Amino acid sequence: MDARETFGGGVAVITGAGAGIGAGLARHANALGMSLVLVDVDAAAIATLRDELVATGGSAVDIVCDVRDPAAMTALAERVYRDVGPVRLLVNNAGVEQFGYLWDTPVQNWNRVMDINVSGVFHGVRAFLPNMIATPSPAWVWNLSSIGGVAAVPLQAPYIISKHAVLALTECLRLEVQLAGHDHIQVQAVLPGAVKSNIFEAAGGVDPAADGADVAAAESTREAMLDIKAAAMDPVEAAEVVFEQAARGEFYLLTQPEYVGSAMAERAEVLRTQTAPQLRTGRRFDPAKH
Template sequence: MSTAKELFGGGTAVITGAGSGIGAGLARYAARELGMTVVLADVDTAAIAALRAELAADGARALAAGCDVRDPAALEALAERTSAEAGPVTLLVNNAGIEQFGYLWDVPVANWDRLVAVNVSGVFHGIRAFLPRMLAEPRRSWVWNLSSVGGVTAGPLQAPYIMSKHAVLALTECLHQEVELAGHAHHVHVRAVLPGAVASRIFESAGAVDTGDTGAAEEHRAAMLRVKEQAMGPVDAARAFFDQAAAGEFYLSSQSFVRDAMAARADTLLNRRAPALVRGEFTVPAD
């Protein structure tokens, strides 16, 4: 079995949402441990500039590229710049994502539209911009799309986010089949990434509600911030994702409880039960 270093080492990784959280963890691991050139894409240009400087100080090669994944032209420009400055892409990580709390009927339409544009359309735009170039290259490459444990679960007060992660998971499973159908599965490998509890600022920056039950939305934010206290570090999560990819797995997860959630979801569907209401505090099971 090949190692992550053997498969990814020395290649180029493009990571959206690289300014913080999982994206930054993937960039740090790819650059420092695997010797990859990392293209850091994010709307937060200050964050990726700081990360680029940090990695450059370690002798790693990193490019910082301001990019809004809601804009397909921005992804096309990113693909062009990457090709010109870093060469063929070994790994595309469609990671950029945002959260939203509150009862679904209280969510502002603008917040809904923005979340769908980032979490779902942003993945599509990344695939449209990069995948044709990757298919045309004979070298082995990967596309990782960030779903979530939320992509195999259901729960109240964050329906837009959970919906979007179910959508990304389905998109990724379909894309995997399409790449095979088109005859490219021998060199382009599509993978679904399902993080569990990984430290980031996604809960702090999550959308709020300004009408209806604002208290329920903020109580849920507080509960998720307590989950963050138990979360895995993003570099450790990156190591798990790369190791599982090297082992040939399709569903890449950060913690074993994600696989437990997948089994529970399958059992619910198989037995046609209504989803059980999730109440109270959230805890992260120890591996």
């Protein structure tokens, strides 16, 4: 089956839908004929996207919700099932970045990354999956990891750690869903490469008032990532690739299969040979080299 046959007519809930790949997934889901529930903390962004999708004849509602809040996520799920309908596709996408040496990272920035990128996925699964299990029709859960989820990268440690964690969470969840016999639920991991978003502009940095904090290292990494963004993939094009892979039943959904796949192969080889992490030229991670 193709993506339209698989997903068309269903309800998709997308967190972090206000920008980047979240908005791209929403736009393509709309083109496939899905009804959208756009979730974000940026009320203006998702309201604008809702208006855009409705203007094209689509069905979309926008709901402001912080994925860090488990009670709010539970209330979101209850509202969706009450007012919109059964969820065919849950996309736990909300995420943030962090630049700088790990020892310079403010505690509140560390907590922000973990609470959104990791706990936000957990809260989404915990809030929605029981209802998805209880509904006999096929349903999908996508959790957003990253090419960074299979890499070791300096000066972005909190983000990289969080994306490794999301990948492991998703792999374990897939096994648990299978173990429990819920054959109508598909759990899949999304690993985007470089896709245009505002995640780098909004990323946390280090406190310039902290003694010895290397602000320059953090900000030069931000500049390098913004250079990569300039040549990054369009979010709607990335979404189209992801939806087609998902419809084929693949587990690892890669926006750029060749270079994200090569990063996965490199990671596997590093683990196989037990090779210590090595700095790349210029110290920074460039997805274009994978």
